[in-house]
Amino acid sequence: MAKFFPIGQVMGFVASLVLTAVALLVYFTDMSVSTGIIVLLVTAFLQAGLQFIVFMHARESxxxxxxxxxxxxxxxxxxxxxxxxxxxxxxxx
CATH class of the missing domain: 1.20.5 (Single alpha-helices involved in coiled-coils or other helix-helix interfaces)
Known part of the structure; x- marks a missing residue:
């Protein structure tokens, strides 16, 4: 049963939620504009990479x-x- 459980997708989903929470912290905290933009850009690129690798199965072919x-x-x-x-x-x- 353990080999049928998609642990990679679950961990990718959790990582996606964490990156979304970090991006939301930019809105809810009193962060400077330049720091907020940097945090948003980094989390956006990490999120896009995570989506390509984990959920679009780019590594599996x-x-x-x-x-x-x-x-x-x-x-x-x-x-x-x-x-x-x-x-x-x-x-x-």
Missing amino acids: EDSWMIFTKIGYGVGLVVITIVGTLLILLWDM
Whole structure:
């Protein structure tokens, strides 16, 4: 029976709840804006990584390196798009 219990998913769910609680602490405590943004960004990226690895089963296939390469490529495109948008629209470059 123990081999059928999804301990990885349960631990991922608990970790997800802990990260959500940490993000909620930013709202409920008197934290400075810069510290709050840093905490929110870190918890958001950890939460996204946790979702990809645990709940979307990215590690369980034989070509998991390809899945992580595509995720990295997508993240790179998002960063380039956001920085480019900020350069053009906000910083007039």
